Amino acid sequence: MKLKHFILGLTILILSANLFAQYPINDDGKSPFVEVVKNIRESVVNITVEYEVDYRRGGSPFDEDILRFFFPDQPRRNQPQSRKSISMGSGFIFKQNKNELFILTNNHVVVEGKDGDITVTLADKAKYKAEIVGLDSATDLAVIKIDIEEHEPITVAPLGVDTDLEVGDWAIAIGNPFGQLGLDRTVTVGVISATGRSNLNFGGQGGDSPIYQDYIQTDAAINPGNSGGPLVNLKGEVIGVNAAITSTSGGNVGIGFAIPIDLANKVASDILMEGKVVRGYIGIVPQEIDYDLRKSLDLDKIAGVLVAKVEDDTPAKKAGLKRGDVIVKFGKNEIENVAKFRIAVANSQIGIKIPMDIIRNNKPKTLQVKLVERPDSETGSSTKPEVEEKKMLGLQVAELDSDFAKSNKIEEEYGVVVTEVEKGSPADKAGLNVGDVIMEVEDSQINSTKEFAKAIEQNSKDVILIYVKTRTGVYRFVPINVK
Secondary structure (H helix, E strand, C coil): CHHHHHHHHHHHHHHHHHHHHCCCCCCCCCCCHHHHHHHHHHHEEEEEEEEEEEHHHHCCCCCHHHHHHHCCCCCCCCCCCEEEEEEEEEEEEEEEECCEEEEEECHHHHHHHHHCEEEEECCCCCEEEEEEEEEECCCCEEEEEEECCCCCCCCCCCECCCCCCCCCCEEEEEECCCHHHCCCCEEEEEEEEEEEECCCCCCCCCCCCCCCCCEEEECCCCCCCCCCCEEECCCCCEEEEEEEECCCCCCCCCCEEEEEHHHHHHHHHHHHHHCCCCCEECCEEEEECCHHHHHHHCCCCCCCEEEEEECCCCHHHHHCCCCCCEEEEECCEECCCHHHHHHHHHCCCCCCEEEEEEEECCEEEEEEEECEECCCCCCCCCCCCCCCEEEECCEEEEECCCHHHHHCCCCCCCCEEEEEECCCCHHHHCCCCCCCEEEEECCEECCCHHHHHHHHHCCCCCEEEEEEECCCCCEEEEEEECC
16 A cells, blocks of 8 residues: 555656646746846837828728718718827837937837827836837838936846747747737747748738748737737847737737847847948849759759849849859858848848859859849839630740730740630649740740740650749749649
8 A cells, every 4th residue: 555655656746747847947946937027028118109090091980981872962071081090019128328218119010100109108107209210111120219217217128149049949928918908018938939930921910011031930929919029038138029920810829920139130220320221132033942943953952042033234143143043052141942042132241242152054153242232112013914825734825926915015025925724734733824924944945836835845854844924024933743
């Protein structure tokens, strides 16, 4: 009996030890999160933005359009043309210069404050009017500033680095979820679920999705209102700026995203020193490499970016970069995908020679490129399509001087235009669309429908690599799996 009790007690002890071993606990039995939060929590601020919404732009809450439909001749007397709207979010103090405090937050949190009022509430409930120092929609970051009274108690958040983050590291998110409920400086704990997340669409959360994406994913609860708050490590350093969530319910489901602090720090520094964000520009259209492209290009692994187009009179052109090259390293950065490449170029120094490792025709080569400052505006074109001549791979093509091409204003120096794509065909699965211009098949220039048919008929590969100008004006390589 004693032996039985002993074994039972030992089992309970082992299970208890395993349970508590899941969580970090100090020698005094307290969580280390306690000290971390004490040292940084009061650097977090609440941001309230008050702005006007034009009924003519945003609609009336009194269904003005319905009234106007049923009573078109009825004058709308004393009808206001706009109404006040309020949005709330988070931010944190990252720099102090005497009585000036600089706060890092998201662009989508404060962008409406350009024509409205921004109020910052500090940890001691003191409220100050803020002004925008700089906005950057390309990363969804912003810097705002307040002037405080002389004896205001202040905590400045220490900034860490994100280069040594590992999946599974502890992460602490601090912010003001559901600001109207007064849940300020809420602390949630989780882990780093992933790093380097990109190609995410947050169109419903504050406008267009950022161009530059390299998100930290975390399961530390992030809810509406947390945007702009810090993501913190166990050293009490900020490793990210909470930015967005993915959710079917609108609330936290354990998938939140933060902008890495190295990227945020670079943007904030540029805004403070230059008054704008300075980014490097190379002048190519980069394309993601997938399994079929890797196979078609005979690459060792799925990594790097494929050069789909080299723009004229750009650093890329001057460096000797060619369409079809695969960039595998830029400066000291190994290139994994398009998102990493964009950030590597954007953050690189302008005006100095930077080595760029490429693969051209299955052979390694190193080029030297001098970046220039990225132009503020980008150009693009779009066309609309539909119908005509010669079916292969599940698509139909026509000449560039055909009625279809003329009526849809499709122009290019050479190639054939796609007029029909059969659903479920190899062309459809590869992502080809009506209005795309097929310019090359396996490095052979296509000048007519006959040349296109001949190039397809003579092909013996499982994957055919074609070069197209899409109907939206983007030049890219497309692998078509014919098996």
